[in-house]
Amino acid sequence: MQNDVVVVGGGISGLSLAYYSVQAGMKTTLIEKNDTTGGSFASPQYKAGGKSFWLELGAHTCYSSYQNLLGIVEACGLMGSITPRAKVPFSLYMDGQVKSLVSSLNIPELLFSAPKIFSLKKGGMSVKSYYSQIVGEKNYRNVISHFFNAVPSQLTDDFPADMMFKSREKRKDVLKNYTFAEGLQSIARAISAKSGLNVFTGKEVVSLRRENNQYVVTTSDGGEYGARALALAIPSASASKLLSSISFDLSVHLGKLKSADVDSIGVVIRKENISMKPVAALISPNDLFFSAVSRDTVPDDNFRGFAFHFKPGLDEKTRTKRITEVLGVSASKIEHTFTRLNTVPSLRLGHHEWHEKTDALLKGQKNLLLTGNYFGGMAIEDCVSRSKSEFSRVSR
Numbered sequence: 602m603q604n605d606v607v608v609v610g611g612g613i614s615g616l617s618l619a620y621y622s623v624q625a626g627m628k629t630t631l632i633e634k635n636d637t638t639g640g641s642f643a644s645p646q647y648k649a650g651g652k653s654f655w656l657e658l659g660a661h662t663c664y665s666s667y668q669n670l671l672g673i674v675e676a677c678g679l680m681g682s683i684t685p686r687a688k689v690p691f692s693l694y695m696d697g698q699v700k701s702l703v704s705s706l707n708i709p710e711l712l713f714s715a716p717k718i719f720s721l722k723k724g725g726m727s728v729k730s731y732y733s734q735i736v737g738e739k740n741y742r743n744v745i746s747h748f749f750n751a752v753p754s755q756l757t758d759d760f761p762a763d764m765m766f767k768s769r770e771k772r773k774d775v776l777k778n779y780t781f782a783e784g785l786q787s788i789a790r791a792i793s794a795k796s797g798l799n800v801f802t803g804k805e806v807v808s809l810r811r812e813n814n815q816y817v818v819t820t821s822d823g824g825e826y827g828a829r830a831l832a833l834a835i836p837s838a839s840a841s842k843l844l845s846s847i848s849f850d851l852s853v854h855l856g857k858l859k860s861a862d863v864d865s866i867g868v869v870i871r872k873e874n875i876s877m878k879p880v881a882a883l884i885s886p887n888d889l890f891f892s893a894v895s896r897d898t899v900p901d902d903n904f905r906g907f908a909f910h911f912k913p914g915l916d917e918k919t920r921t922k923r924i925t926e927v928l929g930v931s932a933s934k935i936e937h938t939f940t941r942l943n944t945v946p947s948l949r950l951g952h953h954e955w956h957e958k959t960d961a962l963l964k965g966q967k968n969l970l971l972t973g974n975y976f977g978g979m980a981i982e983d984c985v986s987r988s989k990s991e992f993s994r995v996s997r
């Protein structure tokens with residue numbers, strides 16, 4: 602079948618791009634290498650004795666400021682599934698104890714530093730240089746930097762300060778922060794089910810070529826899919842590799858951006874087997890994991906769940922040992938385990954210039970679209986905004 606658009610990658614970037622394409626009446630095919638769509642929207646279900654429990658292994662929170670995402674959620678009929686997050690704290694785990702963020706801060710240092718927020722501009726500054734002035738050097742080093750590192754599960758000292766948290770206009774009719782009744786992956790399922798969109802899962806795109814004014818992608822099982830326009834919605838290193846047959850310059854340029862793997866293990870435990878107070882997440886400075894994000898934000902009658910986002914390269918025994926130590930449960934009480942590997946970009950000062958050059962190089966490629974979490978930022982709304990602007994650029 603001849604397509605107007607082929608989208609490679611079924612995370613929210615690829616899915617939102619496919620959504621805009623289908624809405625515009627274009628014949629659209631999306632190809633995803635995993636068995637399900639969603640990418641970093643991963644909310645697998647555990648089923649036992651007629652009960653079911655989902656756990657987020659990737660993204661977990663949406664905000665009222667995610668207006669483009671909300672537009673899609675609304676069109677997919679999912680507004681009724683929006684679920685509030687219980688107000689449980691993001692806590693520190695230090696010296697074998699759960700501590701509050703505030704109790705760990707040096708308050709005099711904070712009070713002395715905080716007024717700088719009114720004069721200091723984030724532009725051109727790294728996360729470390731900006732925030733160590735706003736909260737004080739010790740507070741930054743001992744506490745705040747670890748919360749920042751937990752966001753993209755890597756060291757964020759050198760991230761551009763203006764890409765960490767952005768203020769966006771909020772929708773007043775939507776909860777400030779929320780999830781969905783069956784987790785964020787329900788958004789991926791709803792977009793994938795849209796009529797007019799052909800979705801192929803379990804197929805990795807391994808090569809690209811340009812032929813008769815068309816893009817042709819080949820999948821690992823030998824399948825071929827042709828289209829007038831091609832959208833790559835995969836990590837920058839994978840896009841760089843695939844594009845080497847289409848544009849040397851773009852391929853080399855994309856290859857310059859670094860990324861980090863997030864190695865996640867989710868554990869499901871019966872409520873009666875764990876005594877830790879409810880938390881949104883645990884952040885443990887200088888530990889083997891960047892954060893342990895819990896399902897306590899959507900309490901369940903039977904189970905509790907925690908997704909540990911580990912540093913890469915640790916063996917299973919080491920990770921399991923650390924999980925049992927932190928949660929204070931024996932391995933035999935872990936009823937179920939999920940695993941997941943996600944990729945996130947490692948942004949550095951100078952990223953805005955890198956982004957501008959990418960867009961300039963893209964202009965030289967007919968009907969080629971690039972989207973993902975490595976353009977305006979890695980938040981969900983950044984991904985959807987990029988897909989929207991890429992789609993309107995090419996469809997114009």
Ligand SMILES: Cc1cc2nc3c(=O)[nH]c(=O)nc-3n(C[C@H](O)[C@H](O)[C@H](O)COP(=O)(O)OP(=O)(O)OC[C@H]3O[C@@H](n4cnc5c(N)ncnc54)[C@H](O)[C@@H]3O)c2cc1C
Binds near residue numbers: 615
């Ligand atoms: C642990 C974690 C927690 C996060 N929490 C939040 C949060 O709470 N709120 C928030 O706003 N953001 C959060 N983020 C960020 C946000 O979720 C991601 O940046 C975003 O979901 C990325 O979407 P994407 O589609 O660009 O990439 P991905 O989700 O990585 O999707 C890319 C897809 O491409 C597929 N793929 C790759 N290569 C190929 C190929 N050759 N052929 C076919 N398919 C291929 C992959 O399998 C994957 O499904 C979080 C991220 C992580 C990792």
